[in-house]
Amino acid sequence: MAHLGSGRRRALAVPVGLALTASLAFLPSVAASAAPxxxxxxxxxxxxxxxxxxxxxxxxxxxxxxxxxxxxxxxxxxxxxxxxxxxxxxxxxxxxxxxxxxxxxxxxxxxxxxxxxTRTAPLQTVQTTEEGTTQQLSAADAAKATAQAQEGQEPLEPNQWDLRTIKADQAHKINDGSRNVTVGVIDTGIDDTHPDLAANFSKEQSANCVGGVADTTEGAWRPYADGSDHGTHVAGTIAAPRNGEGVSGVAPGVKVAAIKVSEPGTSLFFTEAVVCGFMFAAEKGIEVTNNSYYVDPWLFNCKTDDDQKALVEAIGRASKYAERKGVLNVASAGNSNQDLAADSLTDNTSPDDATPVPRTIDPKVCLDLPTQLPGVVTVSATGDKGFRSYYSSYGLGVVDVAAPGGDKWQIPATPDANGRVLSTIPGGGYGYKQGTSMAAPHVAGVAALLKSAHPEATPSQIQAMLKGQATKTACPEQIYDRTGTLINATTCASKWGQTGYYGYGVVDALKAVQ
The missing domain is CATH 3.30.70.80 (Peptidase S8 propeptide/proteinase inhibitor I9)
Structure with a gap:
């Protein structure tokens, strides 16, 4: 989750290198005793x-x-x-x-x-929860990958272990997705001039929503000059075209749009911008949104608090409105390695726009937004070995599906042996990140393939297909911890055909196009 997902960003990227009201018709009625x-x-x-x-x-x-x-x-x-x-x-x-x-x-x-x-203090720059900076692809590693690329592969595709994990490489032999489908990346902005994104970028469906009002002037959707590469990286994973250059996206035939919601100089995403993002996506005919962040300044928004309750209500109304307009919203579960189905959790980072005050919260009452909203597809992260990534949050009945987000301890046998996710970064380059921020766009890409194959399907039907077609994944015996040590996976619960680590399983791009 930009924050990026708590790594989602802060982006929920760990880069290395309620029942809410469905419509106004169901809002609380006015008590007879209320004043005029x-x-x-x-x-x-x-x-x-x-x-x-x-x-x-x-x-x-x-x-x-x-x-x-x-x-x-x-x-x-x-x-x-x-x-x-x-x-x-x-x-x-x-x-x-x-x-x-x-x-x-x-x-x-x-x-x-x-x-x-929507905030507790005048904006200030804060530390992010990403684990390190983006690791740029070196010329030597790019040459290794290109030398091993087979006919029909993009030059850097040999390093994209993540595509093979969800069978996206096999799906591309059948269908790359439809140009009638657009995925809106609600994030830090996208560099639409990148040669591996430009062909699939939709300017007509892009905007800068910072401050709460959509700005559609040319380039407003791009990252700040000194800003994050997070949104550009996410976009490449979703829809980098198969054009003989760089990487391939999960759905290389669909379009991608940028809806920038991060504050200047930070990776902070405030409620007014996120509400604007969902509403803009709804009105612009976007079919899927990717949300690799959590809404600041609260990692969890408690409905027992007057301010936080209002944020849950506003974002919940906006996301539900988008869903009613045909938008499937996908979100990262977060990089805090927390059980979102637990009876209580410790939140040491909120509010993040001022001095945090540690608190104990009930995740059933205090929600991580937008990932815990009804109707939103919640995504956990896995590494090359199929284990839950060491940083990924989880939760039985909370996580819907899992997807590759990268894990520096789970090393694939790729030419450069890097366990993180390779994708586009501003300026025409490529880099590695890891996080649930990287997992969510894989799911958004598969959802776009499903929408391409089933254009009349509703968001709830697409979500049902994502779950039903996912590769069932049992709780592992062990996982890596933050230090790279294998530990017993005692925190993985299973029930109802789901697990807390993987939900209904790891998404499958091949089944989406068959």
Whole structure:
């Protein structure tokens, strides 16, 4: 999970080198005793609101009967300004310097279901949870791979052990995917000028959603000059074309779009940007989204907290809306090596935009977003030997499927013997990363192949096919830990035809096209 996935990013890349409301029709109804819409906060905001605090961003989620027009008036009375609004899902994004802004809006129970700040402090650069930096492919290793490439392979494909793991190389002999299918990479941006991405890039379905408003001007979707290569790497795994150059994607015949949601100078993904990302994908006819990150500043968002509850609600509405519009959302499980089905977990990293305060959480109440949202395909990572990657989070009944994410301790017999995932990076190069961030795009690619073969299939049907066609994988006896030591795999639970490490199994690209 950019964060990138907790490695997802921070991207959920470990680079080396609820039941949420399905629609407004099901939002909580207004209690008979509630005050009239738009009037409940009059007494609380009679005096001029304080505007001396830090400028923060907020999401305000409307009730069934609340309107954006009413919300705008309430926001202004509380000392805020509306940045954007989504009438389709009843979500308003606002800015305010009033420290009591959210509290004042929450008093209007007839208008708002929940209101919360999307961050805890003015933005600052933070440490990422990636394990090291991207390892660029050397000229010598590229030459080794090219020398061993067989007829029909891309020059660097011999180093793509991950494609062979999910039988994507065999799938390509049958079908590369349809140009009518687009995968939206909600991430740090994509370098669409890369020669191994340009042919499959969809500018018409790309944007910069940072701040909550989609910017579709030329190049707005590209990574920042000093930014992360994460989104470009993810894009190559999904849809690098078979063009006689570099690598191949899992679905080299489909299109890929960039929806940039990371803050400048960081790999932080805030709620307003992610909501924009899902809504943009929904309205632009994108069929699959890849989400290799978790939403900042909370690794887990607790529905018992007023602010965090609002973030869960807003993102949940947006992802569900996208699903209703035909979008299948795929997300990485995270790189924290945690059991997301446990009774309790320790969160030492939240909030990550200020000083973290360690806390114990219940992952059934405190959700990792977006991976734990209903309808989202949750993906764990494996290495070349088929073991769960040492960093990958897991959880029986939480993880849906698994895919190659790389593991530096599981070394394949490729020309360069690198256990990480090779893909595109900005500037026309190639590099290795590992993380659940790298696993999710393999699943997004297989989902794109399925959508290509079954254009009328709904997101839930595509998800069912992903699970049903996955290669069943039993709990292993041992796995590698973070130090490269083999340990007993005592944390792998199995039930209902699933395991906590692999869900329904490792995705299969060949079955997707047969």
């Amino acid at each position: 819409l738009g009037n409940t906060a009059d007494s609380a905001t009679a005096s001029k609101p304080d505007t001396t605090g830090p400028k923060l961003s907020y999401v305000a989620n409307l009730t069934t009967y609340g309107t954006v027009k009413q919300a705008k008036k309430a926001v202004e009375r509380a000392g805020g300004t509306v940045v954007t609004s989504y009438e389709q899902i009843g979500v308003v994004v606002a800015h305010s310097q009033n420290p009591e802004f959210a509290k004042q809006l929450r008093t209007q129970r007839g208008l708002f279901v929940s209101v919360g700040a």
